[in-house]
Amino acid sequence: MPELPEVETVRLTLLEGGLQGLVITGVRVAHPDAVHWPDPQRFRLELAGRRIEGIGRRGKFLLIDVGKRTLACHLRMTGRLWLSRPEEPELSHTHVVFDLSDGRELRFRDVRRFGGFTLLEPDGSMAPDLLERLGPEPTDLTGDEFAAGCLRHTRSPVKALLLDQTFVAGLGNIYADEALHRARVHPARTCGSLSKQEQRAIRRAMRAVLRDALSHRGTTFLDFRDGSGEPGAFQEFLDVYRREGLPCRRCGAPIAKSRIAGRGTHFCPLCQPEGG
DNA sequence: CCAGCAGCCTGTGCGC
């Protein structure tokens, strides 16, 4: 489940791998589901011959600048995008391969086929759907914006707010749970019940856990790999996610798991009391 | 408008 730190790690490792400046000499689409826009035929024609000018990120979207256009990629649950030598055997579920001018390939694989590519139109007509609805990056989220989000979703659990990409862009299930544990706020607390201090604590915890995760090149349980095919290491440092029954690193109480905001949710019943 | 949930998809791991 690539979230902001994982997508940023992919971005950085693609840059380190020298993707910038290469020309896309060919595009092979093995599974049309992975190309969300336009149709695969036009997708190939529009991208062939284009030079990769830069690689950016917005929320969980990877944004590959190919000149007049931007190729947006979302990894969703199991997507991988990495630089590969052509002689390396093709993994199953490899849906799109970009041939590059230095002889290498940029490969996209996605077991669950949730992820894929959108080629943004030069007039920006595709961007409103994808990018303009996104909330601020977690580092840019202000206290006022946090308060406004709480006001708009007073009856929702705070976990749902952190997962709402129009509120803040980049958190997923892992880092929502981790941020709330660091902030000592129960994930089922309603947004309307949060004090100013709690809002501030969540905002700080969110930034801190994302920074720490990025410094360990993301979290890998099964699927995540960076732009050079390597796993991350932050799974060793998680406090609550996937630690049901294990002792809380802060107080020793067993970590609990329940279903909140429709998601498997991990928390410490002692550090994060339901009553607040 | 807001809140909650089905559905998309496939591999994994559990119970029987």
Place this chain on the structure above:
DNA sequence: TGCGCACAGGCTGCTG
């Protein structure tokens, strides 16, 4: 040992 099913979750779209 093998089968069936629940589960994992980002996001869209539907419903109440």
